[in-house]
Amino acid sequence: MNKTKISAAELERLAKEEVPVAGEMGVVIDRVAPGEVDARVPYREAFIRPGGTVAGPVLMALADFVIWGVVMSLIGPVKLAVTTSLNINFLRRPDPGDIIANGRILKLGRRLAVGEVYLYTEGKDELVAHVTCTYSIPPLEPAGS
Amino acid sequence: MNKTKISAAELERLAKEEVPVAGEMGVVIDRVAPGEVDARVPYREAFIRPGGTVAGPVLMALADFVIWGVVMSLIGPVKLAVTTSLNINFLRRPDPGDIIANGRILKLGRRLAVGEVYLYTEGKDELVAHVTCTYSIPPLEPAGS
Amino acid sequence: MNKTKISAAELERLAKEEVPVAGEMGVVIDRVAPGEVDARVPYREAFIRPGGTVAGPVLMALADFVIWGVVMSLIGPVKLAVTTSLNINFLRRPDPGDIIANGRILKLGRRLAVGEVYLYTEGKDELVAHVTCTYSIPPLEPAGS
Amino acid sequence: MNKTKISAAELERLAKEEVPVAGEMGVVIDRVAPGEVDARVPYREAFIRPGGTVAGPVLMALADFVIWGVVMSLIGPVKLAVTTSLNINFLRRPDPGDIIANGRILKLGRRLAVGEVYLYTEGKDELVAHVTCTYSIPPLEPAGS
Numbered sequence: 167m168n169k170t171k172i173s174a175a176e177l178e179r180l181a182k183e184e185v186p187v188a189g190e191m192g193v194v195i196d197r198v199a200p201g202e203v204d205a206r207v208p209y210r211e212a213f214i215r216p217g218g219t220v221a222g223p224v225l226m227a228l229a230d231f232v233i234w235g236v237v238m239s240l241i242g243p244v245k246l247a248v249t250t251s252l253n254i255n256f257l258r259r260p261d262p263g264d265i266i267a268n269g270r271i272l273k274l275g276r277r278l279a280v281g282e283v284y285l286y287t288e289g290k291d292e293l294v295a296h297v298t299c300t301y302s303i304p305p306l307e308p309a310g311s
Numbered sequence: 312m313n314k315t316k317i318s319a320a321e322l323e324r325l326a327k328e329e330v331p332v333a334g335e336m337g338v339v340i341d342r343v344a345p346g347e348v349d350a351r352v353p354y355r356e357a358f359i360r361p362g363g364t365v366a367g368p369v370l371m372a373l374a375d376f377v378i379w380g381v382v383m384s385l386i387g388p389v390k391l392a393v394t395t396s397l398n399i400n401f402l403r404r405p406d407p408g409d410i411i412a413n414g415r416i417l418k419l420g421r422r423l424a425v426g427e428v429y430l431y432t433e434g435k436d437e438l439v440a441h442v443t444c445t446y447s448i449p450p451l452e453p454a455g456s
Numbered sequence: 457m458n459k460t461k462i463s464a465a466e467l468e469r470l471a472k473e474e475v476p477v478a479g480e481m482g483v484v485i486d487r488v489a490p491g492e493v494d495a496r497v498p499y500r501e502a503f504i505r506p507g508g509t510v511a512g513p514v515l516m517a518l519a520d521f522v523i524w525g526v527v528m529s530l531i532g533p534v535k536l537a538v539t540t541s542l543n544i545n546f547l548r549r550p551d552p553g554d555i556i557a558n559g560r561i562l563k564l565g566r567r568l569a570v571g572e573v574y575l576y577t578e579g580k581d582e583l584v585a586h587v588t589c590t591y592s593i594p595p596l597e598p599a600g601s
Numbered sequence: 602m603n604k605t606k607i608s609a610a611e612l613e614r615l616a617k618e619e620v621p622v623a624g625e626m627g628v629v630i631d632r633v634a635p636g637e638v639d640a641r642v643p644y645r646e647a648f649i650r651p652g653g654t655v656a657g658p659v660l661m662a663l664a665d666f667v668i669w670g671v672v673m674s675l676i677g678p679v680k681l682a683v684t685t686s687l688n689i690n691f692l693r694r695p696d697p698g699d700i701i702a703n704g705r706i707l708k709l710g711r712r713l714a715v716g717e718v719y720l721y722t723e724g725k726d727e728l729v730a731h732v733t734c735t736y737s738i739p740p741l742e743p744a745g746s
Contacts (some may be wrong), residue, residue, distance in 0.1 A: 241453035257708035273692035402563035418547035513662035
């Protein structure tokens with residue numbers, strides 16, 4: 167596997183046009199490689215929760231989208247792949263700032279794909295959250311999708 | 312424990328004023344009892360994902376908020392309680408429609424509270440998702456919060 | 457679905473003969489109904505961990521086995537079904553005593569089955585742990601298996 | 602943090618003497634560094650499940666023990682630390698062989714510690730499972746423990 171099957175630009179476009187939740191958050195794709203996606207959610211005041219911390223659902227939505235991208239980097243656009251499970255551990259209250267996600271594949275099977283995502287605040291070394299996420303891959307994609 | 316320590320109206324107001332993600336989704340609280348919260352997210356086209364299904368992050372954000380409410384129904388407003396982990400299993404693609412959440416406490420400890428949430432589409436019997444979620448309870452709340 | 461597709465006796469035999477970990481623990485099946493299995497692990501000193509509590513792995517192994525049984529109660533013996541994920545929340549330190557498990561199906565799909573298990577100590581009302589568990593169902597079982 | 606607060610030999614002794622489940626499996630500690638533990642479970646026929654694969658509970662018990670070790674490598678022996686949650690994704694059926702675990706800390710807090718574990722079969726590159734696990738750290742340890 168030498169080449170990603172989806173580009174950063176295509177992935178960013180999918181976020182905007184097909185996944186309203188990710189689109190509304192303004193997800194930016196920083197890098198795509200086969201089995202790896204780096205993305206970010208630019209900081210916005212609307213994400214803040216009591217205590218001055220970025221809301222957990224923003225992290226979950228970002229991680230979910232990133233693993234979708236990781237799967238597509240390996241097998242190409244599969245719009246109908248669906249999340250079957252997601253587990254998140256919140257590790258530190260994220261300070262206000264861009265949320266950075268580094269996602270990678272753990273296992274690509276014929277029916278299921280599992281990935282993990284490390285989440286940071288821009289400019290900080292410490293993890294704010296860790297996610298594992300499983301996608302179900304549909305048996306067939308209609309031609310041209 | 313005979314009486315909820317937070318009302319449905321107070322919880323709905325917190326969603327609007329303090330938890331922008333839940334507020335934007337327009338979370339409605341249907342019922343609060345000690346250790347139990349029923350809530351819903353009214354249907355909106357913006358929640359739809361490829362395949363015509365309600366986006367996973369909407370379900371996760373709703374469940375996360377509902378367990379916060381479940382904790383507050385038992386110990387009163389604790390704005391600074393934070394989610395420490397959340398696990399979701401997506402069981403069926405939710406049809407377009409209101410998403411209904413039935414949340415309840417599994418364990419209320421001094422430091423951690425664990426709850427589970429059953430998620431449905433309005434008018435259907437079958438679960439669309441199941442969530443377990445852990446909150447960390449802060450040792451002290453500033454007076455008046 | 458009116459009738460279980462596997463009996464308590466068959467399930468107990470499978471634990472003994474095919475699943476050495478469950479067999480060694482001496483799993484007892486108390487009840488099987490379609491989509492529901494109640495089982496127990498009789499108390500043994502060897503299960504105790506520092507602090508006088510039953511070891512977590514005993515609870516995990518029991519829950520994993522119970523969901524296998526729940527799946528088989530619905531579709532018959534599928535020895536090759538494999539766990540794809542398991543999430544456990546430990547809620548209270550279990551006192552020494554039999555561990556009781558009540559498992560039930562959340563979703564039976566063609567490819568994946570998801571169940572949940574409530575774990576108690578015999579004679580106590582309070583949950584000691586909660587498990588969700590996903591099994592992958594093989595496309596085909598060899599005839600006679 | 603330059604030096605582990607527990608040695609491989611001490612950890613192996615704890616497995617044998619204090620954690621019967623880990624002891625029975627014959628856990629071997631290959632390496633301990635601050636925030637990192639590598640361990641293995643030597644192959645034994647009794648671990649095999651239908652389909653010729655190592656049983657999931659063996660992987661869960663190993664991972665649970667390894668994260669306990671990871672926590673102790675950072676804060677010294679805390680026998681009363683307890684697992685609060687564990688999430689495992691089974692990625693491939695492990696072939697018969699030693700199970701290798703590489704565990705590391707994700708977050709060490711005052712009250713909770715979160716770690717992750719990568720599980721392999723000896724001599725193979727591909728992951729067989731991935732675990733995240735949270736331990737609750739007791740406020741006080743009796744002197745001398």
